[in-house]
Amino acid sequence: MTMKPFADDSASTTIGELAAENGTSAVALSGSLEITRDKAGLKRAQALKALAEAICHELEAGDLPDNVEVAAAKTEDVANPFA
Amino acid sequence: MNITWRATAIIAATLALAAIQPAAAATNCPTHFAGGLEPTLVNPKLARAATELCNQRFVVLHSAATRTPLYVAEHLTRAGIAAARDYDQRDNRFHADPRLRPVDRAELADYVRSGFDRGHMAPSGDMTDEVSDYESFSLANIVPQIGALNRNSWADMENYVRTLTTKLGDAYVVTGPAYEGKTIKALNGRVLVPTSTWKAMYVPGQGAGAWIATNTANPRWQVVSIAELARRTGIDPFPRLAAATKAKVPAFPNFGRERAKRDR
Numbered sequence: 001m002t003m004k005p006f007a008d009d010s011a012s013t014t015i016g017e018l019a020a021e022n023g024t025s026a027v028a029l030s031g032s033l034e035i036t037r038d039k040a041g042l043k044r045a046q047a048l049k050a051l052a053e054a055i056c057h058e059l060e061a062g063d064l065p066d067n068v069e070v071a072a073a074k075t076e077d078v079a080n081p082f083a
Numbered sequence: 084m085n086i087t088w089r090a091t092a093i094i095a096a097t098l099a100l101a102a103i104q105p106a107a108a109a110t111n112c113p114t115h116f117a118g119g120l121e122p123t124l125v126n127p128k129l130a131r132a133a134t135e136l137c138n139q140r141f142v143v144l145h146s147a148a149t150r151t152p153l154y155v156a157e158h159l160t161r162a163g164i165a166a167a168r169d170y171d172q173r174d175n176r177f178h179a180d181p182r183l184r185p186v187d188r189a190e191l192a193d194y195v196r197s198g199f200d201r202g203h204m205a206p207s208g209d210m211t212d213e214v215s216d217y218e219s220f221s222l223a224n225i226v227p228q229i230g231a232l233n234r235n236s237w238a239d240m241e242n243y244v245r246t247l248t249t250k251l252g253d254a255y256v257v258t259g260p261a262y263e264g265k266t267i268k269a270l271n272g273r274v275l276v277p278t279s280t281w282k283a284m285y286v287p288g289q290g291a292g293a294w295i296a297t298n299t300a301n302p303r304w305q306v307v308s309i310a311e312l313a314r315r316t317g318i319d320p321f322p323r324l325a326a327a328t329k330a331k332v333p334a335f336p337n338f339g340r341e342r343a344k345r346d347r
Contacts, residue, residue, distance in 0.1 A: 001172075001174060002174045003174060009177075009191055009194075009195045010176045010177045010178065010191055011174070011175075011176050012174070012175045012176065012177065012207075012220065013172075013173070013174050013175075014172065014173045014174075014175075014207065014208075015171070015172055016171055016172075017208070017238070017242070019207075021200075021201075023195070024195075025196070028200075028230075030230075030233075030234035030238070031234070031238060040171070043171070043172070044171070044172075047172050074196075074197060074198065074270075075197075075268035075269060075270055075276060076268070076269055076272055077266040077267070077268060077269070078266065078267055078268075078269045078272070078275065079265070079266060079267075080262055080263075080264060080265055080266060080267045081128065081131075081148040081149070081262075081267075081275075082126055082128045082129055082148075082262050082317060083128075083262075083264070083265055
């Protein structure tokens with residue numbers, strides 16, 4: 001994994017069907033991950049552990065607010081160019 | 084990200100630069116299309132600011148009017164899906180597409196803290212290596228998608244398409260946003276938010292059909308014929324198909340929540 005959690009708004013890392021998207025105010029994990037009892041499963045489990053550890057490491061190093069402000073959808077209406 | 088890969092990505096981007104074609108011209112990357120023919124823009128307004136971008140495993144028709152793709156097309160094969168599934172751990176980076184002028188394209192800043200996901204049209208999960216996966220993270224392959232759709236039922240449908248392709252051998256898939264209604268929401272005043280997203284699938288020898296899912300917190304899903312999709316979106320994804328094939332509603336599963344409740 002090359003992603004540094006919370007460092008940018010562009011990095012993404014994927015383990016199987018589980019995707020982690022980096023953001024400066026949040027890291028989003030989505031999807032599912034099957035960890036089989038074999039060597040491939042161990043590789044996936046280790047990757048998941050490395051990701052969780054990197055996220056914890058970044059959070060533990062910071063002076064955190066109780067709650068960071070979460071984005072609300074902000075859009076404006078424009079005319080449909082294809083209507 | 085290692086240096087070798089970065090260099091490869093830059094070379095790929097440079098090569099692709101030569102592949103930009105005006106939409107009016109015949110496609111420059113026919114292998115991604117059923118019968119080698121690109122989708123027909125039934126609604127001529129779609130063609131106004133459109134640019135074709137060829138990539139290794141998919142082609143994008145990008146619109147400077149929406150700063151999103153209008154459609155992306157892929158030819159999926161059993162071997163390609165197997166390679167994509169073997170490519171189990173991947174690192175990548177969303178990026179503005181260097182082949183497009185800044186004024187015409189989405190930038191990372193348009194999406195940041197917008198409340199919308201960056202929804203892939205050609206899924207990263209279909210890509211087989213670092214170069215093709217990097218191409219799928221271009222914002223020219225991305226639309227603003229509600230997280231509730233992107234992360235759940237849309238991802239399930241993408242997985243279903245991979246599984247069905249593995250079962251049947253190969254499939255042509257065209258995916259895109261739909262913009263329905265008089266007014267459309269725009270991120271940062273620049274990137275238009277689709278009212279729905281859709282995916283059409285044609286399996287040679289089997290038939291064709293499509294899904295349309297509303298880009299809303301509780302997505303509504305419809306399984307429709309290719310003819311109905313073309314009427315709704317202004318795009319005929321498979322112009323070479325016979326009218327009878329286009330008129331048929333496929334026996335695709337519905338990935339909506341209502342259906343899941345009914346089946347329980």
